[in-house]
Amino acid sequence: MGNVLTVTLLGISYKDHTTNEEVSRRIINAIGPHVDLLTIVRQQKLKWYGHATRSSGLAKTIMQGTVNEGRRRGRQKKRWDDNIRE
Known part of the structure; x- marks a missing residue:
């Protein structure tokens, strides 16, 4: 079909x-040749991350800021920042 x-x-x-x-x-x-959707998503995330880190706005402050409290016990949820580092 x-x-x-x-x-x-x-x-x-x-x-x-x-x-x-x-x-x-x-x-x-x-x-054109087939491009995997996951590859496109990764490229767009990195592109936005670069854009946000060059700016001086709220997004940069939130991404670079850390909460004073520690993380919870057990397996940690994957954060957006952890996903970018992979």
Whole structure:
């Protein structure tokens, strides 16, 4: 069912008898290579982190500020800052 939609969007007729490999090649030529969504999310997070650290606003203060209290016992929840460091 997935190829039916892409074939229709590419304007390929069923009479053309194109293979799935040909359809995949045309998709890559039309929109570029496949990029993993997780990679895009990581890039955007790093981009925003750089933007926020260069500014002097509230976001920078909150990201760099630490709470006087310690963290709770047990397994710690992952913080946004911990996620950026990975």
